[in-house]
Amino acid sequence: MPEERADSSEPRALTLRHRLFADNYLLHGNASEAARGAGYARRNAPKQGSELLKREDVLAYLAHRRHELMLEFGLSREEVVRELRAVAHSNLAHYQLTDPGKLTLSKDAPKDAMRAVRRFKNKVRRSEQTNADGSVTVDSTIETEIAFCRSFLATKFGSF
Secondary structure (H helix, E strand, C coil), rough: CCCCCCCCCCCCCCCHHHHHHEEEEEEEEHHHHHHHHCCCCCCCCCHHHHCCCCCHHHHHHHHHHHHHHHHHHHHCCHHHHHHHHHHHHHHHHHEEEECCCCCEEEECCCCHHHEEEEEEEEEEEEEEEECCCCCCEEEEEEEEEEEEEHHHHHHHCCCC
């Protein structure tokens, strides 16, 4: 049986496998996937994950870690999930360029879709051509670059 920790603000110590389960659960919020990530058999993972989420020591550890993460990053799990959803569900069809080269959301875009844009850059290229009659024609082309956070997250945390 795990011993009590000296600091009463921290939950009772978990077995390594229970801690792996809880940390995996905090990562993606799926008990079956967390159980598989902790090394439980694929066929038993749904049942094992469900049972682990009923254990007081596991629940106390989850609450403690959520609180630590919120203090460390200033965001709740729900806020993090909301931001990740905005990035994960971003779609080029959610954006449109206006005539002066401004990036705006299309009418069907989710309201927080702009959060998925990491970088937006316009570059104006001008070219001049002298015509046979001596007049000059000036053409302007706007090159647009849009970088989404998805590629940044994939680089930092692995592809998803």
